[in-house]
Amino acid sequence: MLAHNVESRVIKASVESVWATLKTQDFGFWTLVKSTESAFSSAEVGSTRTVTFTDGAVQVYRLVEFSELNNSLTYEVIESEPAMKVLSATHRIRAFPVSADNTTFVQWTSEFASEGASETVQDSKYKKLEALADLAKALEN
Known part of the structure; x- marks a missing residue:
């Protein structure tokens, strides 16, 4: 079952x-x-990065797609400590120009393969919302 x-x-x-x-x-x-x-x-593509979170969780991401032309990147989680409650997790981040006012529409999509991934989907939702708010705070004048 796929959840996103x-x-x-x-x-x-x-x-x-x-x-x-x-x-x-x-x-x-x-x-x-x-x-x-x-x-x-x-x-x-194929490179990995280790991300350590403030709560002590550590995840290793593998880049599976990168496009300067489309301002997008896709990565998958290949290791996680503590272990995730899903079989796999793939994330895509895309940035689109908004021509009307020179702003940017950012979309962050995650797909999870697992039975009963609802807890992971909800956690992902709130973490992405926080990350996008932090991105806005870092870049907006």
């Missing part, structure tokens, strides 16, 4: 600024992230 969650927000900053922040995949704008480590270029 989509959250979005308009950021009062240009798509260039938003994408420059997102494409590094260091999640430095997100207050729940303590640190991110990677030995590879942020744009190298």
Whole structure:
């Protein structure tokens, strides 16, 4: 069974600024992230990064898609401590320019494979909403 969650927000900053922040995949704008480590270029498909959260959780992400043209990236969680309650988790972040006012529409989609993933979907929803609020706070003037 596949479950998914989509959250979005308009950021009062240009798509260039938003994408420059997102494409590094260091999640430095997100207050729940303590640190991110990677030995590879942020744009190298197949590269991994270890994300340590402020609550002590550690996840390893593998980049599966990266597009400068479409301002999007997709990553999957390949390790998690503590273990996730789903079989797999894939996340896509995209940034779209809003031409009317030079803002950016950011969409963060997650897909989870598992039976009974509702708790994980709800947790993902609130964490993404917080991350998008943190992104807005970091970039808006």
